Amino acid sequence: MxxxxxxxxxxxxxxxxxxxxxxxxxxxxxxxxxxxxxxxxxxxxxxxxxxxxxNGIKLKISLITTIRKGEFFSALLSDFHIAAKNSNCDIEVIDIEKNDFLNNKIEPLAKNKDGLCILFPDLNKEDCNIIESYTNKIPILSLSPIIDASVNTITFDNYKGGYLAAKHLKELGYDNIGIISGDDTVFEAFQRKNGFMDYLRSNNMKCQWEFKGDYSLESGNKAFIDFQSSKVSNIGIFGVNDYMCFGFMKLALLSGINIPEKLSIIGFDNTPFCNNTIPELSSISTNFIELGERALSSLEKSFINYNKTELFTNLVPVELIDRSSTRDLKN
Structure with a gap:
């Protein structure tokens, strides 16, 4: 009835x-x-x-993250606002450190809001337990992948992105393969590396060179210095984010190494600057507008069916954008 x-x-x-x-x-x-x-x-x-x-009433949603300098966050915030225009939500962006949010600010930031989108790449199980204690009060959605997640999550298919990068390098004819990886405690970096390595293993390929970075331009510089000392040549390299690739490519250019004649390189995130590097950087594209649309739609549904939805993790597809930083060795 x-x-x-x-x-x-x-x-x-x-x-x-x-x-x-x-x-x-x-x-x-x-x-x-x-x-x-x-x-x-x-x-x-x-x-x-x-x-x-x-009646035209919109839900009030907060996007909560730690904003850093650079194009990644510029693109993320811009595209989220575009997504909000096509939704029944108004977006407020909150810049806060993860520990401050978890220890002091969840409840006050949730006040007078209809949902929270959180983006902290290094969320762990203990962090989730804190967040989970508030999910009976307000819908909360993570935009970063979490191991054994107990919080609803919508994020990019990082594993598939790494897999696509390795597949592309194989199709270009590369036998020598390398990777600029990230911090394995950051689950998205771990997933990107795993997708890449799993493809190599399944195709009897080996990774001849690896440098562990931290997503920064500076670690990309350090990766190039380490690469030079490795003496590996004619190599296809995957960087698990664009910024490390930018740092690597800058020193390569200054050192007189021609990309892609001497090596090919693929990034991840497809930030706008990929079109402005020399050469333009091939990259795994992550569609922030689609991420925003899915996230806001999910929070709207959670608002309608509050406490009636099962725990979920949804993956937003990624794709390879092939530019001039990679070349086909067979041609």
Missing amino acids: KCTLKDLALETGFSVSTLSRFLCGKRRYYNQKEKLIFDTANKFNYPYIQNFYN
């Missing part, structure tokens, strides 16, 4: 007119009375959310 305002009035003790003002109105109040009404409406499957959308 369909729930009515009269049923909700009997359950909450509020009048039908009060319920109507909250559930069929044109604004949010974010107080305890509204919370009780929403929780009760959810419990009895009252389809109030459509009234919000029909």
Whole structure:
């Protein structure tokens, strides 16, 4: 039997007119009375959310991350705002360190919000336990992959990206293969490396050179210095993010090493500067607009079906963008 305002009035003790003002109105109040009404409406499957959308009311969502300098965050924030324009959500960006967020700020940042998107690449199981304790109060979604996740997650298919990079280098005819990897405690870097290495193993290929970086331009510089001392030639290299590739390519250019004549290199994230390097950097493309659209749609559904959705991890597809930093050895 369909729930009515009269049923909700009997359950909450509020009048039908009060319920109507909250559930069929044109604004949010974010107080305890509204919370009780929403929780009760959810419990009895009252389809109030459509009234919000029909009246043009938007959900308030916070995108919470630690913002660093560089094109990655510029592209992420710009594309998330584009995604929000096509949704029923308004986005607020919060710049905060992970530990400060986990230890002090989850509850105050959740106040007067309808959902939280969090992007902290180094989230671990203990961090998730802290976040999970708040998921009964507000929908929370991670945009970074987490080992044994206990928080809903929508993120890129990092493993597939590494796999595609290795596959492309093989198709170009490279037998000598190298990688500029990242911090293995950062799960997305671990996944990207694993996808790459698994393809090599399944095709009886070996990685002749590896340098562990930290996603920075400086570690890309250090990777090139280490590469020069390795004496490996005619190699195809995968960098698990674009910035390390940029640092590597800069020193290669200054050292007179021609890319892709002497080596090929592929990055990850397809940041806008990939089109402006010399040569232009081939990269695994991550579509931030699609990530934003999926994330906001998921939070909208969580708001409608609060506490009724099962734990999930959804992967956004990635693709290889082939540019002039790679060449076919067979031609």
